[in-house]
Amino acid sequence: MSISDKMNTPCFNWYLLSKYRTELMGIATILVLLCHARPNGVVLPDLVLTIMGLGQFGVQVFLFLSGIGIYYSLNSSKQNVKLITWYKKRFVRLFLPYLIICGPILVISLFDQDVTVQYILLRLSTIGYWTGEKGVAWFVAALVPFYLISPLINKLLILGKYKRNIIFLCLFFSPAIVLNMIPQNMAEGNISVAHFMQTIIVFPSFILGFYLAPCVAKKQLLSYKAVLMFVVSLIMLFLLTLYMTGLKSYWLFILLALGLVCKVLEYSPLLSSVLLFIGTISLESYLFNVSLPEVYIGKGNLYYISLIVLGTFLAFIANKLSSKIIAK
Numbered sequence: 001m002s003i004s005d006k007m008n009t010p011c012f013n014w015y016l017l018s019k020y021r022t023e024l025m026g027i028a029t030i031l032v033l034l035c036h037a038r039p040n041g042v043v044l045p046d047l048v049l050t051i052m053g054l055g056q057f058g059v060q061v062f063l064f065l066s067g068i069g070i071y072y073s074l075n076s077s078k079q080n081v082k083l084i085t086w087y088k089k090r091f092v093r094l095f096l097p098y099l100i101i102c103g104p105i106l107v108i109s110l111f112d113q114d115v116t117v118q119y120i121l122l123r124l125s126t127i128g129y130w131t132g133e134k135g136v137a138w139f140v141a142a143l144v145p146f147y148l149i150s151p152l153i154n155k156l157l158i159l160g161k162y163k164r165n166i167i168f169l170c171l172f173f174s175p176a177i178v179l180n181m182i183p184q185n186m187a188e189g190n191i192s193v194a195h196f197m198q199t200i201i202v203f204p205s206f207i208l209g210f211y212l213a214p215c216v217a218k219k220q221l222l223s224y225k226a227v228l229m230f231v232v233s234l235i236m237l238f239l240l241t242l243y244m245t246g247l248k249s250y251w252l253f254i255l256l257a258l259g260l261v262c263k264v265l266e267y268s269p270l271l272s273s274v275l276l277f278i279g280t281i282s283l284e285s286y287l288f289n290v291s292l293p294e295v296y297i298g299k300g301n302l303y304y305i306s307l308i309v310l311g312t313f314l315a316f317i318a319n320k321l322s323s324k325i326i327a328k
Contacts, residue, residue: 009223009224011222011224012221012259012263013219013221014212014216014218014220015216015217015219016262016266017065017068017216017258017259017262018068018072018216019262020262020265020272021068021279022276022279022280023272023275023276024065024262025065025278025280025282026276026277026282027058027258027261027279028058028059028282029279029281029282029285029286030055030278031055031056031057031058031061032055032059032062032289033055033285033308034052035053035056035058036055036304037052038052040293040298040303040304041298041299041300042301042304043300043301044301054250057250057251057254059139059202059205060202060205060251060254061254061255061258062139062282063146063202063205063206063209064208064209064255065209066143066146066209067205067206067207067210067211067213068209068216070090070150070209070210071154071209071210071213071214073086073089073090074086074150074151074154075158086151090147092326093326094140094143094144094147094283096322096325097283097284097287097319098287100318100321101284101287101288101314101318102137102291103124106123106124106291108294108295119133126140126141126144129141129142129195130192130195131192132190132195133191134191137286138195138198138199139286141199142198142199145199146203146206153171154210157211164211171204171207172211172237173244174200174203175203175245176241176245178200179200179245180244182197204249205251208255234252234253234256237249237252238252238253278312280319281312281319284314284315284316284322285312285315287318288311288312288314288318289307292307292311296310
């Protein structure tokens with residue numbers, strides 16, 4: 001076989017990102033748990049903690065996969081579903097686990113504090129995230145506006161190929177434009193601005209998932225040549241983002257690792273089963289990991305291990321409970 005023939009040989013199916021979507025959610029969950037190790041007082045060599053800190057990009061993996069999932073839900077065969085029904089379904093799935101987990105924890109943690117009904121409502125609704133309240137699960141808060149504008153994004157990205165590519169690039173780099181318009185000192189001491197910036201920084205990963213979703217849905221095959229072109233495209237996006245914002249979007253390269261993981265999962269049923277379990281309770285695991293420390297206080301290695309174990313057990317129960325309620 002010539003080099004040219006080899007380069008045009010199919011080597012990856014986009015559909016694997018959908019087939020193993022839940023397992024990849026499991027990887028994103030593990031990354032987030034690793035990222036939260038240092039704030040919870042885990043003591044390890046600085047190099048190890050720095051590497052674990054890269055788990056912050058797990059949020060981008062979540063959003064990338066969410067973009068794919070949202071595209072699927074908006075373009076399913078049930079074209080007669082009303083938009084309001086779609087919104088209701090998405091927000092129930094998001095907020096039911098959030099209220100089941102964060103509601104009781106918020107009540108318990110506030111027994112010895114001076115609080116108002118307004119404060120509780122702001123936190124439970126996640127509106128408090130945008131008004132400067134601390135302690136709100138920011139990932140859930142960020143998903144709200146992303147969900148709200150998803151139908152519009154969907155309409156924009158199903159236009160002709162040329163227009164679609166232009167719109168994608170505009171949406172992908174829109175956060176960079178906005179960040180350059182915000183004075184550097186504005187976020188200092190202004191939690192609302194800081195939260196807004198934190199959210200728009202991760203918006204490109206959601207858009208990229210949305211953009212690639214049609215390839216996933218159509219089960220398009222990638223040749224070695226196409227994979228090489230995709231890698232080059234990611235490098236260009238990385239460099240342009242770095243030039244425009246100074247941000248190093250390493251999550252773009254983590255996506256390449258997800259492709260390799262998909263290939264591994266095809267031949268590793270045990271690993272697939274473990275990641276499937278973790279991915280199934282990904283939202284609940286995240287919520288317990290960020291909210292439990294409000295009532296289960298501690299620091300150190302053993303503390304964080306116990307927090308993960310307890311959080312995973314409770315996440316499993318919360319997932320079963322919310323699934324049972326939604327099924328009714």
